[in-house]
Amino acid sequence: MKKRIPGAILLLLILAAALTVWMSRFDYAFQDREAIMAPSTAQHWAGTDEVGRDRMVRVAAALLIGLTGATAAAAITTAIAALFGLLAAFSPPWMAKILMFVSDVFLSLPWLFLLMMARSLLPLTASPMETAVTTFLVLAALGWPACSRAVYGGAVQLRNAGWMIHGQACGLKTRQLIRIHLLPQLRPLLLPQFLICVPAFIVAEANLGALGLGVGEPLPSWGAMLLELDNSALLAGSHWVFLPIALLVVVLLILESFTTEVEINA
Amino acid sequence: MHSQLRASFVFAGAMALTTIFALCQAAPRQPGELAWAIHYDPKTFDPAKVDDEASEMVRYLTGGVLLRINRQTQTLEPQLAESFHISLQGTSIDFKLRDGLRFSDGTALTSVDVAWSLRRVLAPATQSIVAAEFLSPTQVTVDTPDNLTVRVHLPKPVIGVGNIFDEIAIEPANRPSEGRVTSGPFIVTDYKRGQYVRLSRNPNYWRREASRDKLPYATGVRLDVLNNREQEIALFLRGEYDLIDGPSADHFAMLSQKSPHSTRDLGASLNTEQIWFNQSSAAALPEFERAWFLNRGFRVAVSEAIHRADLARIAYDGHATPAFGFISPANKVWHDNELTYPHESAADANRMLSASGFHRSGNQLYDSAGHPVKFSILTNAGNPSRQKMAALIQQDLAALGMQVTIVTLDFPALIERLMKKQDYEACLLGLSNAEPDPSSMMNMWLSSSPNHQWNPSEKTPATEWEAEIDRLMQLQASSPLQRDRKAAVDRVQQIVADQQPFIYLVYPNVLQAISPQLRGVQAAILSPGPVWNVESIRREEGAR
Numbered sequence: 169m170k171k172r173i174p175g176a177i178l179l180l181l182i183l184a185a186a187l188t189v190w191m192s193r194f195d196y197a198f199q200d201r202e203a204i205m206a207p208s209t210a211q212h213w214a215g216t217d218e219v220g221r222d223r224m225v226r227v228a229a230a231l232l233i234g235l236t237g238a239t240a241a242a243a244i245t246t247a248i249a250a251l252f253g254l255l256a257a258f259s260p261p262w263m264a265k266i267l268m269f270v271s272d273v274f275l276s277l278p279w280l281f282l283l284m285m286a287r288s289l290l291p292l293t294a295s296p297m298e299t300a301v302t303t304f305l306v307l308a309a310l311g312w313p314a315c316s317r318a319v320y321g322g323a324v325q326l327r328n329a330g331w332m333i334h335g336q337a338c339g340l341k342t343r344q345l346i347r348i349h350l351l352p353q354l355r356p357l358l359l360p361q362f363l364i365c366v367p368a369f370i371v372a373e374a375n376l377g378a379l380g381l382g383v384g385e386p387l388p389s390w391g392a393m394l395l396e397l398d399n400s401a402l403l404a405g406s407h408w409v410f411l412p413i414a415l416l417v418v419v420l421l422i423l424e425s426f427t428t429e430v431e432i433n434a
Numbered sequence: 435m436h437s438q439l440r441a442s443f444v445f446a447g448a449m450a451l452t453t454i455f456a457l458c459q460a461a462p463r464q465p466g467e468l469a470w471a472i473h474y475d476p477k478t479f480d481p482a483k484v485d486d487e488a489s490e491m492v493r494y495l496t497g498g499v500l501l502r503i504n505r506q507t508q509t510l511e512p513q514l515a516e517s518f519h520i521s522l523q524g525t526s527i528d529f530k531l532r533d534g535l536r537f538s539d540g541t542a543l544t545s546v547d548v549a550w551s552l553r554r555v556l557a558p559a560t561q562s563i564v565a566a567e568f569l570s571p572t573q574v575t576v577d578t579p580d581n582l583t584v585r586v587h588l589p590k591p592v593i594g595v596g597n598i599f600d601e602i603a604i605e606p607a608n609r610p611s612e613g614r615v616t617s618g619p620f621i622v623t624d625y626k627r628g629q630y631v632r633l634s635r636n637p638n639y640w641r642r643e644a645s646r647d648k649l650p651y652a653t654g655v656r657l658d659v660l661n662n663r664e665q666e667i668a669l670f671l672r673g674e675y676d677l678i679d680g681p682s683a684d685h686f687a688m689l690s691q692k693s694p695h696s697t698r699d700l701g702a703s704l705n706t707e708q709i710w711f712n713q714s715s716a717a718a719l720p721e722f723e724r725a726w727f728l729n730r731g732f733r734v735a736v737s738e739a740i741h742r743a744d745l746a747r748i749a750y751d752g753h754a755t756p757a758f759g760f761i762s763p764a765n766k767v768w769h770d771n772e773l774t775y776p777h778e779s780a781a782d783a784n785r786m787l788s789a790s791g792f793h794r795s796g797n798q799l800y801d802s803a804g805h806p807v808k809f810s811i812l813t814n815a816g817n818p819s820r821q822k823m824a825a826l827i828q829q830d831l832a833a834l835g836m837q838v839t840i841v842t843l844d845f846p847a848l849i850e851r852l853m854k855k856q857d858y859e860a861c862l863l864g865l866s867n868a869e870p871d872p873s874s875m876m877n878m879w880l881s882s883s884p885n886h887q888w889n890p891s892e893k894t895p896a897t898e899w900e901a902e903i904d905r906l907m908q909l910q911a912s913s914p915l916q917r918d919r920k921a922a923v924d925r926v927q928q929i930v931a932d933q934q935p936f937i938y939l940v941y942p943n944v945l946q947a948i949s950p951q952l953r954g955v956q957a958a959i960l961s962p963g964p965v966w967n968v969e970s971i972r973r974e975e976g977a978r
Contacts, residue, residue: 199829201741204748218818219748219825292810292841292858385825385840399818400664401684404691 174422181419182235185228194222196229197386205405215408217396226388227412231419233383234370234390237304242365244308246315246358253319254350257327258342268320274313282310283372284381296387303382307369315361322357326350360427367423374416390416463674466653468952468973470677470965471660471669476631479612479622481603482555482562488659494962495633495655497603498617498640500529500548500584501596505958505966508767508870510596514543514604514617514640515584524591524914529584536638537606538621545578550607552576552586567598593911593919594871619650619969631657641969651954651972670696670947676973677955678947679963683751683819686945693947700944700959702755702764704867707823708936709736709811709860713889713896717856722805727859731790733934738776738783739830746940749822753945757938759927764941764959765870770924775931783834799835808837809859812851815842823939824862853884861887864942868961872910872923879907879926888935899929951975 189196200212200220207215214224256267286306290299326332335345370390376382377391378398385392393412396402402409463469476489481497484490500515512518515529535543555562556571565571573589588595604617613622617640620633634654641649658675660666667685669675671692681689690697711727712719719727726732742756758775761768776782784794791802799807811827813820824840831838843851851857868874877885881892881900895901903926910922930936944959954970965971 197829199826201744201748201826219822292812293808293839295837295839386828398664399684400667401682401688404688 174425178419178422181231181415185231188224188228189232192222192225194225196221196225196388198222205402207406208408214411215406217393218402221386223408223411226393227415230388230390230393230412231415233300233387234373235366235419237300237373238307238366238369241304241308241311241369242362244305245311245365245369246362248308249312249315249361250319250351250354250358252312252316253321254323254346256316256320257323258346264320268317271313271316271320274310275317277310279310280372280375283307283376284379286310294384296384299382299384300387300389303373303376304369307372311365311369315358315365318357318361319354322354323350326353363423363427367420367427370416370420370423463656464654466651466973467656468652468654468676468965468968468971469656469658470675470679471666472631472657473659473661475627475659479625480610481605481613482551482560482564482610484601485563488657491657491962492613492622492631492633493601493603494618495620495965495968496613496616496618496622496636498543499600499603501599503597503600503960505960505963506956508960510600514548515599518596520596524595525588527586527588527595529586531582531584532640533582535617535640537615537617538636538638539606539615540638541606541615543604543606543617544581545584546581547607548584548604549576549578551604552584552602554605554610555602564598564601567601568592568595591912591914593873593913597869597871620655623654628659630659633657639969643970650969652968655968670949673949673951676949676952677964679965681945681947683749683753683945686753686947687751689947693950695950696947698946698948698957699753700946700957702762702941703944703959704762704765704870705864705942706757706760706762706867706936707754707820707862707864707939707942708757709827709862709939710888710936711809711860712856712858713935714856715889715896717858719859722801722803723809723859726801726807726809729790730933731786732792733937734776735783735786735790735834736831736836737934737937738779738786739834740827740937740939741778741830742939743778744826745823748826749819750940750942753943754819754940755943757941759931759938760875760936761872761923761927762867762941765867768870768872768920768923770927772924773927773931776934780833787834794835797832797835798837806837807835808839810839810841811860811862812841812843812848812858813862814845814848816844819942820862820864827862827939852887853890856890862939870960872907872919872926876907876911879903897933899933903929949973 194200198221200216202220203212203216204220205216205218206212212222212224214227217223217226252267252271256264259267283306290302294302331349332345335349373382374390374394377389378394382391383389390412396409397413472488472491474486474488476492477486478484478489479492481493484493498514500513501510501518502513504511514531514535516532517530519528529548531545531548537543553576554560556565556568556574558572568574568588569592570589575587577585577587579585605611606615609615615621616636619636619639621636622631623634624632632654635650635652639649643649663682663685666675666678667681667689670678686697711733713724713727717724746752746754746756755763759770759773761770763769787799792799792807801807811824813824821842828838828840852861865878877883878887880886881889881895881904884890886892889896892900895904906922906926910919913919913922944963946964948955948964951973953972953974954967955964956967957964958966960966
């Protein structure tokens, strides 16, 4: 029951965002140059930004892009972590050591600087959508090591379980054992990892965007919109500039509540 | 990751607390002291080696000079020199010093000190950037016929030679002190790296007010090293700072609301904001793309498609003037009032592109070989007006079918791409013009110069019009007749308007915020802006 309320709120937010983007007469990139930093009006419910773009449409699009990108990146990073952890667990000890050493090296790298470096290597002409995809792919590629350590630990325990030895004695191949028995057993471990990654990636994208290295203009993103908060003149001009950060906090709190719930159940 | 998320919130909270704490911090003001912010630490206090804005400010406030450019009338005024005379041939200048001049430590200032200071600036070992303005600095000689006379001999005439002496501070001979012993209004008394530079009044400053009051009025100046506009504005509004030179348009509007009597918009500055395409043969660009940028029709069409009035209104909140040439209308002597330039017209832009071999298919523009027209515009991070202009231009060019991506880079990364790697397609940046005389822009217009941005360091001019600009700029730099100089500069302005190597966007207005407690401030658009007559500025406690 507890899980259903935040879930319903999130679903409602996503539906509202999708409807706003779909139904609005304004494209997220359209500049209404006669309505710069407009207050809330019948045309622009949440006013407009500094170049006259509809704030409601942009916030809605940023929510959809952020959630979709972060969810996809979390799924990829969890899959990589599962693959890496399992590979190490079922390899000879020397190979497991090497694989975990590689994972530790990744873990010890300053990931924010790596993200910045990887993002800045993109060609200058990369389209806004390409920058969005690359940003989340880079997040996925750098987010797996901590998770893979946890998977490795869990898989090693399960590898030595009695039912595993029984399965091997019955002639099941390692691949079959992993697919049919081990992965379902690891689900309580992988699901929280996945759920933790989603808000973490949303925050990481916002950080990159605030540094000017996230999703390219004119595609809306949390990070680019949070940049407005750095300007006291804008803050004094309209209260609607707080909408992106308010929505971000709500989304993060909902996602955090999922994680907490799953951790308690696990 | 979970802990990283929490850490992010903790970090954000800590940052907010730090910011609030920092906002409450400013070195305590001493009685009668003026205070404002400089954005970086001065690289040097040696007035002969100045090559950055912060050091230049310190030199201006501490260095006594023979001649000073009046920033309001833009004419030369004698300072340490009582009078000066330039020979008819322009190869000799005589300075007559004032009687009884003293350095801040009480020692006498004579022609020996002046000659020593000039020779030091001219010496190659000093590596002074001012020396290059004499064209052949090693051949310049300085004589001292008597204690009050200095004679400078030039190998050939230099246009506007008097202005150079505005940048040469006179120091005690053989005792360079890095601003501790000066002949200007203030001396350097304290410096804490990353925090502040404190200057105090020179007790032996030569100048007095008509009422015989000793100048400077202020007991000192505190220059806080602060590269945070938000903080600077908060401190100004709290009365901790006396002025802000060049607040952003957003902040200017806010300051106008909160402190209406403190803000001043002095109209168009001498500075320009422009966009240009990379035409360098050394650039790592595909040949077809370089061919677009070399195509005059392409550049003119881009210029015609840009709504400059929107740039001024939206990106600068109305505090900018649409620009069509490299000399601002604020530069009344050199601006060409008869200039003809491509006017804003989407229809003309489309016709120009068709005539240049481009064609539309749906919302996309293609060149004659079928390549879609896509390029990126680089600009620097941390300049909201430029980023807004880039977003507006992106939409203006989308109307022509051009796909533009905007890339913001921090300044060092941007300069690396522009100057070293030549790895960019188009760039949106501004140019600060400290001086109205076009001779100061030589390094930008000569095709052999590394600062000839669209095609740097050309061995020979790549086009006939660039060769003509070279010839005309050399002519204006060497012609003794103002009429000939003006004709040459007007022609350069017309060539640039026709060829659009730089597509000029706006002239940002000169914006200033001055505390109502300051008296004696005289508005000026030339650097150092409101403090150009710092010795006559005083702070009246209690006046608001």
